[in-house]
Amino acid sequence: MRRVALLLRNARLVDPAVKLDRVADVVVRDGVIVEVGKDLAIPKGETVDLAGKVVLPGxxxxxxxxxxxxxxxxxxxxxxxxxxxxxxxxxxxxxxxxxxxxxxxxxxxxxxxxxxxxxxxxxxxxxxxxxxxxxxxxxxxxxxxxxxxxxxxxxxxxxxxxxxxxxxxxxxxxxxxxxxxxxxxxxxxxxxxxxxxxxxxxxxxxxxxxxxxxxxxxxxxxxxxxxxxxxxxxx
Ligand SMILES: [Zn+2]
The missing domain is CATH 3.20.20.140 (Metal-dependent hydrolases)
Known part of the structure; x- marks a missing residue:
């Protein structure tokens, strides 16, 4: 499990189960998605730009x-x-x-x-x-x-x-x-x-x-x- 905060920026998020298909940011903390939205920021941790990439459920x-x-x-x-x-x-x-x-x-x-x-x-x-x-x-x-x-x-x-x-x-x-x-x-x-x-x-x-x-x-x-x-x- 990731112990640091992780910000995934500009990814295309797709999850048919909740009818999600849009470009947004995701904050992951201790291995758990804690926030999804536009222009998110984290005070410290790792930021990855995923423009052009797709984020899916497993x-x-x-x-x-x-x-x-x-x-x-x-x-x-x-x-x-x-x-x-x-x-x-x-x-x-x-x-x-x-x-x-x-x-x-x-x-x-x-x-x-x-x-x-x-x-x-x-x-x-x-x-x-x-x-x-x-x-x-x-x-x-x-x-x-x-x-x-x-x-x-x-x-x-x-x-x-x-x-x-x-x-x-x-x-x-x-x-x-x-x-x-x-x-x-x-x-x-x-x-x-x-x-x-x-x-x-x-x-x-x-x-x-x-x-x-x-x-x-x-x-x-x-x-x-x-x-x-x-x-x-x-x-
Ligand atoms: Zn077989």
């Missing part, structure tokens, strides 16, 4: 990969949350496709503890829908919620079996949490490496029809209607 990225545990060579809670803070993000939702997959209460607790120790922004864990994100057995949804998970997702993998997806959504719905879905019918996608169409034919590449995604989006919307579960189609 942004939230609801789909990030902090890779911890298992792939710390790619990213860690520390590096990922520092990058988030640098980009203006004050909250992130960390996906469950770590190694091992985040599919238990203790795995969620590990992330919460890492975030408390190393995180630079708020970290909201996303737990897996199914054990190991393999699509075959329900993960420990209740335990993960109790430890701080806010949503559930098998990240880049679809729950192939519609009956299992229904079970998952039925269960998650009871806790009021959303399911974040990856919509891809593996059979239809096959070995496609490019969008199926004239170009894939001309290039001799195996195509991936748009229907591979569309049938799964349609299925999950229908299952959301059936179960009443909140659904976010992420990719």
């Amino acid at each position: 942004l939230a990225d609801i789909h990030v990969h902090l890779r911890e545990p298992g792939r710390e060579d790619k990213e860690t809670v520390r590096s990922g949350t520092r990058a988030a803070a640098r980009g203006g993000f004050t909250a992130v939702c960390a996906m469950a496709n770590t190694t091992p997959v985040c599919d238990t209460g203790s795995a969620v607790r590990f992330l919460v503890e890492r975030a408390a120790a190393e995180g630079k922004v708020r970290v909201y864990p996303v737990g897996a829908l199914t054990v190991g994100s393999a699509g075959e057995a329900l993960a420990e949804i209740g335990d993960m919620l109790a430890e701080g998970a806010v949503a559930f997702s098998d990240d880049g993998r679809s729950v192939a079996d519609a009956g299992m997806m229904r079970l998952v959504m039925d269960y998650v719905k009871r806790f009021g949490a959303p399911v974040l879905a990856h919509c891809e019918d593996a059979g239809l996608a096959g070995r496609g490496v490019v969008n199926e169409g004239a170009v894939s034919t001309r290039m001799g590449l195996s195509g991936w029809p748009a229907a591979a995604e569309e049938v799964c989006v349609a299925r999950d919307i229908r299952l959301a209607e059936l179960t009443g579960c909140r659904l976010h189609v992420q990719h």
Whole structure:
């Protein structure tokens, strides 16, 4: 927390929540905004001219990969949350496709503890829908919620079996949490490496029809209607 007064001058302030969009000055004291207005001054402290710049509330990225545990060579809670803070993000939702997959209460607790120790922004864990994100057995949804998970997702993998997806959504719905879905019918996608169409034919590449995604989006919307579960189609 900043212990000195900070004056941000001439910034464009944007906050849709309070219908704010105008150029003004901001005084921050001990990390808290204490005044917004025109031609403000502070007796001592730091003044920064932000003419041409935009000041926003902290942004939230609801789909990030902090890779911890298992792939710390790619990213860690520390590096990922520092990058988030640098980009203006004050909250992130960390996906469950770590190694091992985040599919238990203790795995969620590990992330919460890492975030408390190393995180630079708020970290909201996303737990897996199914054990190991393999699509075959329900993960420990209740335990993960109790430890701080806010949503559930098998990240880049679809729950192939519609009956299992229904079970998952039925269960998650009871806790009021959303399911974040990856919509891809593996059979239809096959070995496609490019969008199926004239170009894939001309290039001799195996195509991936748009229907591979569309049938799964349609299925999950229908299952959301059936179960009443909140659904976010992420990719
Ligand atoms: Zn992802």
